[in-house]
Amino acid sequence: MKSYQLIHQLITLVEDLDEEQPGKEISLQQFTGFLLSKVNSSAIETNNETRFGKNDEKTLEIAYQLDNNIGRLFVFMSRYAKLYIKKALEETPLLTAEDFTALAILMTHDKLSKTELIKHNLQEKTSGTEVIRRLISAGLVTQWNDAKDKRSKHIAITNEGRKLLYSVFADMNNVGKMITGKLSLAEKFTLQYLLQKLEDFHLDHYEKKTILSKTDLKNFIEDNLS
Structure with missing residues (x-):
């Protein structure tokens, strides 16, 4: 069973939460909050990535940082979308x-x-x-x-x-x-709500031309997103 390891991890986390709150009934909402508190945003493990090998742990650690992982998945999604769109536009003048x-x-x-x-x-x-x-x-x-x-x-x-x-x-x-x-x-x-929220954020910067260089990007992150 491929998901056995995940099930084992979840059971272990439930046991950890039970030790923190002995004798109390654990709700799904409480467990969700506890689970999120255990997530290390600097190094997210994933078992679904088939592209990376295992030779350089530092590279993997950087790739699986939460923001980097989301950005990488955005890139993959855009490439999948372009492949599908190209198929849909076959036999038309649209390339x-x-x-x-x-x-x-x-x-x-x-x-x-x-x-x-x-x-x-x-x-x-x-x-x-x-x-x-x-x-x-x-x-x-x-x-x-x-x-x-x-x-x-x-x-x-x-x-x-x-x-x-x-x-x-x-x-x-x-x-x-x-x-x-x-x-x-x-x-x-x-998903639509989250993507629209990101679209509003990025469109504002695109129209105002606030990010014109690597330095602009670095400074904005340090001043606003750190």
């Missing part, structure tokens, strides 16, 4: 997740400047410009000069772009279901 999200953003606006779309799509200028170029080339987006400023261009989704977007929505819905896996409805709501 990447950024192509799809750019088109979806344009669907909700009468028009945008290129800079606005790139910002909304959370891209750097070079990669964002390339996405826009592909969409225009495919006839999914149109562009025209600003009447007041010839150097500025507006872009908007075309009817062809709208038709394509509607045709791939069902496949993208499947991507969403695949990404959330076997989470229960309650777990999905919890």
Whole structure:
């Protein structure tokens, strides 16, 4: 039984809590609090990671620090999502997740400047410009000069772009279901709440351009998150 070791650890922890509160009935809420107090946030053990070997304990200790572990899992989730999205966009002119999200953003606006779309799509200028170029080339987006400023261009989704977007929505819905896996409805709501909380935090820094260098990152952590 693969989970025997975990069951043994839980039983041992229940015994430890019982020794701390002899003669008292232990509730699930009390045990949960006790369990969390035992979690060492600087070195979380995991038995599910198949990528790491066992040669360098210091590296493993760093990798399994709570914040590092969460960050690493975010990276893995984003890569899984991109794989699923790539499959969903097969046989369409859309090549990447950024192509799809750019088109979806344009669907909700009468028009945008290129800079606005790139910002909304959370891209750097070079990669964002390339996405826009592909969409225009495919006839999914149109562009025209600003009447007041010839150097500025507006872009908007075309009817062809709208038709394509509607045709791939069902496949993208499947991507969403695949990404959330076997989470229960309650777990999905919890995950959505936590991710939205993180999105609000990071979007504020993205829009204010507060983290422009490694030094900015270090200083912000030391001043606000330590």
